Amino acid sequence: MGGTLISAEMLVSCTTKSKDVSDLFKPEQISFLNEVGDTILPTTNTPGAKAANVGEFMAVMVRDCYTPEDQKIFLEGFDKLNKASDEKFDKEFMQLNPKQRTDLLTALDAEQKEHQRTKGPEDPNHYFRMMKELTLLGYFSSEVGATQALRYDPVPGRYDGCMPYKKGDRAWAT
Template structure:
């Protein structure tokens, strides 16, 4: 084999590699723009944001939407929940919106804050009753999971830790007996 033939073969191999990778990226790797991950789409993400914002609304501190709690929930459910709990969560999310529509005549996203709050309070009572009667092998209630993820996502976010809680990036000495005044915010860890 002479030098020119070797260069031609290397160029063919390298060109095929580059073109093949580019073709693969264009055809095989583009996720659907509506999908957030394997379990959730954009509409479900918006619904989770609104549910979280209803649980932790914006007041003098930013709400759950500012902390992007909906996106946090989609990651946690996909990456950390067992398949059984993933099914319960996603089915519950769908059932929540259907039940809201049946009761109020609109989707949860289009509902007003009063009806959303009233509806979630009813769901909260339902999940508390379920938790009392639940057997160990029974799955968790979907609204219980949503509430837990909302609180975890919010208070571990930068917004929640710095705006809703008191935060010291470099703690000083340990003081086990600090004065507490009624109305003081809790400390972030």
């Protein structure tokens, strides 16, 4: 009886954070992340990462799930990515054409792989690895990624471990 008098929010309050990502990310940073994501997963015969709004997803994940140290590394990644772009092409990332963006992110991916290979337990994470991981997670767990890039069955049937596969088939989301 008393539960009906007390709001559910008071009973289940598990966070005091605002639901708005603008406390950590500016709208132009979310647009930037969408462009980075769309360079990693561009539109082909399926929608790209921008269609799934991975920038917003990344902002929420960084705000809610990352440690303050990793948040700092991620946020500093904007400047580092623009600096790498400026050094390679004399332009900021948002001013690059798609081929230049791909070339830049390919180089950053090689850099983060080397960093990961030589990284010690106390070394910080690489900002581009975080961006890439969040892009993939955000895209393939979104409605767009699950239903258009992957095969999706909203009510899957029984499990079949020996399902026939033809080369070129999409992976299953469910």
